[in-house]
Amino acid sequence: MKIAISGKGGVGKSTIAAALSLLIAKRGQKVLAIDADPDANLAAALGIPLETRQKIVPIAEQAALIEERTGAKVKQYGQIFKLNPTVSDIAEKFATVHHNIALLVLGAIEKGGSGCACPESVLLKALITDLVLYKEETLIMDMEAGIEHLGRATARGVDLMLIVVEPGQRSIDTAKRIIGMSQEIGLKNFGWIGNKITCQSDEDFIQSAFPNKEPLGFIPFSDSIRTADRQGHSAIDQIQTDLSDRFNSILEKILK
Numbered sequence: 001m002k003i004a005i006s007g008k009g010g011v012g013k014s015t016i017a018a019a020l021s022l023l024i025a026k027r028g029q030k031v032l033a034i035d036a037d038p039d040a041n042l043a044a045a046l047g048i049p050l051e052t053r054q055k056i057v058p059i060a061e062q063a064a065l066i067e068e069r070t071g072a073k074v075k076q077y078g079q080i081f082k083l084n085p086t087v088s089d090i091a092e093k094f095a096t097v098h099h100n101i102a103l104l105v106l107g108a109i110e111k112g113g114s115g116c117a118c119p120e121s122v123l124l125k126a127l128i129t130d131l132v133l134y135k136e137e138t139l140i141m142d143m144e145a146g147i148e149h150l151g152r153a154t155a156r157g158v159d160l161m162l163i164v165v166e167p168g169q170r171s172i173d174t175a176k177r178i179i180g181m182s183q184e185i186g187l188k189n190f191g192w193i194g195n196k197i198t199c200q201s202d203e204d205f206i207q208s209a210f211p212n213k214e215p216l217g218f219i220p221f222s223d224s225i226r227t228a229d230r231q232g233h234s235a236i237d238q239i240q241t242d243l244s245d246r247f248n249s250i251l252e253k254i255l256k
Helices: 013-026 063-070 090-094 121-134 169-184 200-209 223-231 239-256
Strands: 002-006 029-035 096-098 101-105 138-142 160-165 190-197 217-220
Touching: 013 029, 013 101, 013 138, 013 160, 013 190, 013 239, 029 121, 090 101, 090 121, 096 217, 101 160, 101 190, 101 223, 121 138, 160 169, 169 190, 190 239, 217 239
Parallel strands: 002 138, 002 160, 029 101, 029 138, 160 190, 190 217
Antiparallel strands: 096 101
16 A cells, blocks of 8 residues: 655644554554655654664765766756666665664755756656555655655555645645645545644534545544654654554554
């Protein structure tokens, strides 16, 4: 299964991505977790130790790799470079493995101008296509607030676009933009999760924005998740049983 997770910045995408990845891994399945958000937080949410996280170099910042695979220097524009670089071995060679989860951090791209096709972006797009279409592991992709890393070629390989929404109008507006953009490239299956819920009116507010689509679940605002984050634990470490049950219920609905 290939799942892309998106939503407005700060709604808890990394927490949801980490929780799903960890729960799937606990079932004995290999998980390929992709951090495609420039504000990379997935490693911490997975509970990867700080000393290990500090050694992770995002793919977009690995100049030697980019130059080797594309045949062009990074941050130099107007060059001729390969549009179909070899990427099939990158996940195996550069992922950080933790509890049966292989984490690959993509990183941000410094664009030289609007619409610029730089070697970094070409490599990342080729890598995403390979991961989504040709890798057999379960894939969980923590994306930025949009679908920038996806295209029409990869859309057919994504089984579910999962949108995380918090009880705020800006979050709702972002979610609807993501749905619109995703539909334009051919994505058809959508699901949404309400996060940081504090009361019934929060649930009602979000549900009213998606009247024709039932949620996969609601996650309450949790001090235990915030404490786990502060202490460097994973998103599902030290959480209450009822919260763990909510995450498991969401996973079951996704798998069905």
